[in-house]
Amino acid sequence: MDLLKFQNDMENETLETAVNTWEKELNQKEKGSGYDLLTQIYGLKEVVCFLEKKYYGKEDELAEQLEHSGLKEAHARQVKKIATYYHRLSNGGVQRVVSQLIPLWCSMGYEVVLLTDEEPSEEDYELPAGVKRLVLPNCAGIRSGNYEARAEMLEKIIEEEQIDLMVYHAYLGNMLFWDLMMLKGHRIPFVVCTHSVFSRFAMEGYYRTFVKMPFLYRFCDCLLTLSRTDVEFYRGLGIRVTYMPNPVDLSVGREKMASLDSFSMLWMGRISEEKNPAAAVEIAARVIKEVPKAELLIVGKGDEALTGQLKNRIAELHMEEKILLCGFQKDVERFYQSAAVCISTSRVEGFPCTNIESRLYGLPSVCFALPYVELYKTDQGLITVPEGDVEGAAKAVISLLKDDEYRKKMGQDARKLVEQFASFDYAAAWKQVFEGTLTFMEASEDCQVMMETLLRHYKTGLSPHREVIVSQCRKAEAQRTAKLEAEQEKRLEEVRNSHSYRLGHALLWLPGKIRKVFGGK
Incomplete structure (x- = not known):
């Protein structure tokens, strides 16, 4: 089926039928343009929410089909208002960085809107006066099929706040790709900040996340990393990536x-x-x-x-x-x-x-x-x-x-x-990110093939063992909890057997008995 026939046939079909046809009838190179047509015919939010229900947890499989869509394009534009997102603003290194970046951007003349999943708390880092904070439906409660409320909230923010660009800090978040599809569907540049080494989730045993995320990062306008080692890894996968250290505040004289x-x-x-x-x-x-x-x-x-x-x-x-x-x-x-x-x-x-x-x-x-x-x-x-x-x-x-x-x-x-x-010129570096004037070095074709093959084979090799891995992780967690409970019980037993505890127990026995008698009367 060619794109013209696909467009004509879908005019009177349900979204479910249209997506099934899109998946089965269009070839790989036409699927990107087919997705763009789906959003024009049925609406961006409707298509994204339908696909979230079908591909939640398998976003890389969807990303592969969207490789030639408009989502992949980087959009340079004049930026006046920036939205930035992380789950919360307290107790953590990422949160601290967010609280440092917002004043920097404000000092550069940009308006900033902070989006979080959690309501403000007393433990939050401070924000500059005038920075608006909006709370999204919490990503922790969203699974396959219930993304609609968050999508509606994002569309409302895009319309009412007139956002020009998104800086997204939840670089491993379960909502990253769906939020990206919503923002980029409105032609809003989407910048992702990583906050750890590229291999973190491989080390922790979450192989699906480790393999999946690089294929999603290809759709962001720019990926910012904290080390040049990470730049080399992501560049090898065809990602627009650059090094951006966290801000250093020299106000501590x-x-x-x-x-x-x-x-x-x-x-x-x-x-x-x-x-x-x-x-x-x-x-x-x-x-x-x-x-x-x-x-x-x-x-x-x-x-x-x-x-x-x-x-x-x-x-x-x-x-x-x-x-x-x-x-x-x-x-x-x-x-x-x-x-x-x-x-x-x-x-x-x-x-x-x-x-x-x-x-x-x-x-x-x-x-x-x-x-x-x-x-x-x-x-x-x-x-x-x-x-x-x-x-x-x-x-x-x-x-x-x-x-x-x-x-x-x-x-x-x-x-x-x-x-x-x-001494790093943070303002100049961020200005290039916002204005879309960065130039990105490209890896050789062989390097990209090598990296893709590595990740795909890694995923294929581990997929059959996923249930065993999950079972082992749950067993290890149960053992850790049991060990903790045993240690606490041992500690309590040591306290009960201690001389001071037994002496105190003996001294309080008679007063306790008297209180019990009078309490009964």
């Missing part, structure tokens, strides 16, 4: 730098598996044995089960007075200023905000090596050890705490490096 006269270690971040705070506890325990004056402050919140594990491990080590869980803190300056060394134990990072912040305050850092991270590509103010090397990290921290001159030199080096990053 040198006069606010830490004195480095304490023996305080600092771990700052979200309590989560990929941040690996448990390793920080083990490092600190070894350091404290060697340097009794030392202490560790863990600042951040997150996974409650993991937080419980940390508390139990600290208790097992009898270091409740030396390793402190400080929870979420909006004002982090006092922690940086009172510390002597910063510890990072992340298994994966993009452009770690806490490393930037610690360097601003002149703190030397000890980190697990992540060679793709731009901030870790130099040893200025930084000691790296192999990922998971607790002993090596502890020795590095001890060497800093025991040598005042070495520690303070490393602190000065840390500050110098972050000042070099701050």
Whole structure:
């Protein structure tokens, strides 16, 4: 079937019939133009919502059919008002970056509208006055077939706010492709910001996401990455990609730098598996044995089960007075200023905000090596050890705490490096993104074929084992929960059997008995 016949035949057909015909009758090169016709005949929102119901979770299969559609085109236009989206604005590195970018864009003369899934909270980072915030139907509650409310909200925002461009931070989100189809269907440029290394989800076992996302990024006008390593990976897949470091705020003057006269270690971040705070506890325990004056402050919140594990491990080590869980803190300056060394134990990072912040305050850092991270590509103010090397990290921290001159030199080096990053002309780089004037280097045809083949074969090889992988992940999670419950019960039993508990129980037995008697009367 050719496109003209497809158009004529669809004029009086239902959308379901039209999509079935589009899938089965048009060849691969005509499907893109066929999709454009579908949106003209039946309406953009209607087509996107129908396809979401059919292809949710399989967006890469749909993307392959839209390869030659208008969605793939990049649209340069005069930009006055920017929309930017992330799930929330509190407790996290991405959220912190969003809160830093919005003032930058405002200072460049743009209007900004912030879109989130969650309502504002007291823990949110601050926004400049006049920035409007709108709340979308939460992506966490959207699955196949119920995208319509979100699509309607987006169309309303596009019409009422007169959005000129979208900067999308939920780069792995389940709504990315559907939101992209809605925005680009209105010829609004769609820019995606990644916030971690390209291989993160491969490392975590989510192979479908790892394989799928690059094929979706081909449709965005520009993909921004935090490392040049990522640029090479995505360029090899035919994606319009460029390097854009996170903003560095030099409003923290040198006069606010830490004195480095304490023996305080600092771990700052979200309590989560990929941040690996448990390793920080083990490092600190070894350091404290060697340097009794030392202490560790863990600042951040997150996974409650993991937080419980940390508390139990600290208790097992009898270091409740030396390793402190400080929870979420909006004002982090006092922690940086009172510390002597910063510890990072992340298994994966993009452009770690806490490393930037610690360097601003002149703190030397000890980190697990992540060679793709731009901030870790130099040893200025930084000691790296192999990922998971607790002993090596502890020795590095001890060497800093025991040598005042070495520690303070490393602190000065840390500050110098972050000042070099701050010299990047962020306004000029973002202006090129907004105006669509960037030029993108293209990989060779063989390189692109190689990368596509790698991902497709990876997906094909793992697909038959998907249920086994999911089952193993669920089993591992159940074992982790059971272990946590057993550790908590063990701790309670130790408390019940302790001398102080039994003594207290005995002392309170008679008053309790008397109260019970009188309470009954």
